Amino acid sequence: MDVVIADTEHLLDEHHRIRREVFIDEQGVTEDEEWDGRDELPGTLRVLGLQDGEVVAAGRLLDLDSRDLNSPNPDTGDPDSIVAHLGRVAVAASHRGTGLGRELMVGLERLAAEHTTGPLRLVLDAQEYASGFYASLGYQPTARERFLDARIWHVEMAKQVR
Numbered sequence: 183m184d185v186v187i188a189d190t191e192h193l194l195d196e197h198h199r200i201r202r203e204v205f206i207d208e209q210g211v212t213e214d215e216e217w218d219g220r221d222e223l224p225g226t227l228r229v230l231g232l233q234d235g236e237v238v239a240a241g242r243l244l245d246l247d248s249r250d251l252n253s254p255n256p257d258t259g260d261p262d263s264i265v266a267h268l269g270r271v272a273v274a275a276s277h278r279g280t281g282l283g284r285e286l287m288v289g290l291e292r293l294a295a296e297h298t299t300g301p302l303r304l305v306l307d308a309q310e311y312a313s314g315f316y317a318s319l320g321y322q323p324t325a326r327e328r329f330l331d332a333r334i335w336h337v338e339m340a341k342q343v344r
């Protein structure tokens with residue numbers, strides 16, 4: 183699968199289509215919850231996965247611009263460290279269970295690394311049922327307690343990518 187940035191109007195429409203199908207139609211997330219106003223922020227990348235030219239997966243990276251030399255990151259204490267967030271990870275229902283989710287995650291990590299320099303930590307809010315998926319990719323639960331988001335239980339997980 184090719185994992186690419188949705189950088190044209192058409193690709194953005196396709197990215198949004200996957201998120202709508204998976205999170206709004208399938209999981210019952212509301213419009214306001216899904217379109218949370220963070221898509222257009224600096225430091226955000228909207229990403230999609232193409233299999234044989236067909237868009238079958240989507241994901242989002244946030245806070246790729248999080249380095250602040252004047253304010254060391256509270257998570258790491260390292261002034262030079264980026265703590266970016268990864269989310270909206272979705273594979274079309276018709277294509278699940280064939281390794282595309284794993285390929286999507288590898289592609290998201292590659293794009294995060296390409297768009298940052300220095301130490302990079304990726305943090306995500308895993309729906310509890312999917313925590314095994316992320317654990318198999320090297321993400322570990324953080325100290326944060328499990329929490330409800332959009333009426334779904336989540337656990338925060340993180341991985342030091344670089």
Ligand code: COA
Pocket residue numbers: 204270271272273274277278279280281282283284285307308309311312313314315318
């Ligand atoms: N729990 C534990 N392990 C899981 C899992 C789960 N829910 N889903 C997949 N895995 C494992 C697979 O068995 C596979 O392991 P293997 O490499 O040892 O065989 C590995 O993770 C990769 O699986 P893959 O086929 O790449 O996953 P996928 O294409 O089905 O995608 C999701 C996984 C979670 C992205 C997909 O189920 C999805 O889009 N779900 C709906 C949206 C969603 O809930 N996203 C997560 C929001 S936090």
